[in-house]
Amino acid sequence: MYLSYLPKFDYKFGNFSVQMADIFKAVKFSQKTLNDITGFDFFVIQDGESPDDIASRFYGDPNLYWLVLLSNDIIDPQTEWPRSTQYVDDLLTSTYDGFAFYFNQNMDIKEGDIIVRHDESATAGVSTQYGVVSRYVKQYRKAECRNTTFSSDIVYSGGFGSPNTVYVFRRKSNNNYEALTQGLGTDDVNHLRPARVDTLADSVQYFEKENVIYGPYSRLAGGPDTFDPTITDYPSQDSGVLSMMSAGALNTLIGRYMFSGNRFHKENGINIVTLRNVAEETSIGENGDRRVIKLIQKRFVRDIKTEVSKLLRGEVQSGISKLEYGSILSSTYGG
Numbered sequence: 001m002y003l004s005y006l007p008k009f010d011y012k013f014g015n016f017s018v019q020m021a022d023i024f025k026a027v028k029f030s031q032k033t034l035n036d037i038t039g040f041d042f043f044v045i046q047d048g049e050s051p052d053d054i055a056s057r058f059y060g061d062p063n064l065y066w067l068v069l070l071s072n073d074i075i076d077p078q079t080e081w082p083r084s085t086q087y088v089d090d091l092l093t094s095t096y097d098g099f100a101f102y103f104n105q106n107m108d109i110k111e112g113d114i115i116v117r118h119d120e121s122a123t124a125g126v127s128t129q130y131g132v133v134s135r136y137v138k139q140y141r142k143a144e145c146r147n148t149t150f151s152s153d154i155v156y157s158g159g160f161g162s163p164n165t166v167y168v169f170r171r172k173s174n175n176n177y178e179a180l181t182q183g184l185g186t187d188d189v190n191h192l193r194p195a196r197v198d199t200l201a202d203s204v205q206y207f208e209k210e211n212v213i214y215g216p217y218s219r220l221a222g223g224p225d226t227f228d229p230t231i232t233d234y235p236s237q238d239s240g241v242l243s244m245m246s247a248g249a250l251n252t253l254i255g256r257y258m259f260s261g262n263r264f265h266k267e268n269g270i271n272i273v274t275l276r277n278v279a280e281e282t283s284i285g286e287n288g289d290r291r292v293i294k295l296i297q298k299r300f301v302r303d304i305k306t307e308v309s310k311l312l313r314g315e316v317q318s319g320i321s322k323l324e325y326g327s328i329l330s331s332t333y334g335g
Contacts, residue, residue, distance in 0.1 A: 027311050029070050029296075040071065040294035048084035051077060058295050067304065071296045082290040092201055092279050098146040099131060099154060100203035102196040102258045107168055107180040109136040109143045114177075117150065118165040118191040125191065126167065129154070140216050140254055143168075144200055156197045159261045165191045195258035201276040207253045208271045216254035 033039065043058060051069055052062035059067065074080045083091075101115055111133055119127035131145030156162040167190060168180040179190040198204075207214045250256065256264040257272065265272050296304065 027070070027308050028073065034073055037294065039297055039300065041297055043293050043295050045082055045291045045293060048086065051081065054293070054295070059298060059301060064301070067296060067301065068293070072293050080290070088280060092276055096146075096199075096201040096275055096279065098134070098144065098148055098200035099150055100198045100200050101131075101143045101145070101166070101194045102141050102198075102254075103143070103168075103192075104141065104195045104255075104258060105181075105184045105192065107184070109133055109168060109180065110170070111135060112171070113143070113180065114169045114171070115143060115145060116167045116169060117154065118167060140204060141195070141258070142203060144203065146200065154197050155199060156194070157261055159259055162194045162197055164197070165193050167191045198274075201279075202274050204254075204257060204272050205275055205278050206273050207257075207265070208273050209269055214253060214270070216257075217252050219252050 041058075043054065045054065049057075051065035051074075054068045055064040056062040069075075069077060103109075113133045113136075115131050115133065117127040117129040118125050119129075122128075129148075129150045131148030131150055133143050134146045135144045136142070137144070154162075154164055156164065166181070169177040170180055171177055181192050182190040184192050207216065207218070250259060253265070253270065262272060264270075
């Protein structure tokens with residue numbers, strides 16, 4: 001409907017001409033109108049609703065979507081309209097595509113190192129599945145890989161180490177590779193089992209309980225299922241291999257996360273806040289601010305449609321209106 005108001009002109013293509021709409025002509029509510037809420041009703045956008053959905057619900061006509069946008073001074077609905085939960089989830093999944101590997105061995109992993117899946121049937125035991133380390137978070141013993149070819153079955157959080165084994169390689173200045181995992185696995189092989197593997201989006205960012213963030217080395221006290229947030233000592237990060245059976249290594253928030261799944265944290269009311277949680281909270285917060293919109297009242301719709309038609313066709317001067325509500329529209333051209 002809005003496009004039908006736009007003036008037309010003939011555009012020549014060689015010997016042919018095509019009638020086109022002048023899309024650079026536009027109208028908008030004056031700032032005085034937008035600032036005066038007495039002529040608007042407030043409306044809450046439900047998850048996934050588009051401007052035409054709102055127009056249908058409020059005005060009874062989806063073709064009045066443009067009036068929804070004008071009421072909120074929205075120029076680009078692709079970036080200014082709140083996104084659906086599904087859209088946000090899909091965006092996060094694609095943005096944070098990759099995997100996070102947790103190791104209880106100290107390897108001084110760095111950005112650019114390569115994690116390769118071990119395959120006994122492949123040449124030299126090296127499969128075609130790999131990932132390039134984009135970040136290593138030492139406190140969480142976590143190597144993040146964004147650029148990967150791993151299949152989804154690399155993910156493991158069942159406790160007591162992944163059933164899959166991997167190599168960690170580093171490229172040397174002579175273009176050869178050294179295995180950082182050499183001698184750290186069982187039987188003196190150069191591959192080992194990660195303690196845990198998450199999708200990157202679902203990897204831990206921090207641990208939180210009752211709005212208090214606790215460090216990954218916060219330790220258990222007393223029995224194996226007792227959490228004491230005041231105990232934050234941890235065996236030296238530089239002590240080599242941290243045994244999953246040692247009280248110091250296992251009885252910490254990150255130790256339990258790596259080797260015992262998520263059961264302990266849930267039983268003790270400790271929230272495992274993931275990258276997805278953090279990103280969703282930020283995105284949902286932004287979306288929440290956008291979900292309450294205002295809509296020009298229905299009593300003005302007929303007169304607005306008439307004035308929009310006149311303004312876009314240049315039949316009245318910019319800002320002129322006979323509406324009882326005053327001069328509510330202004331005309332723009334080329335931005």
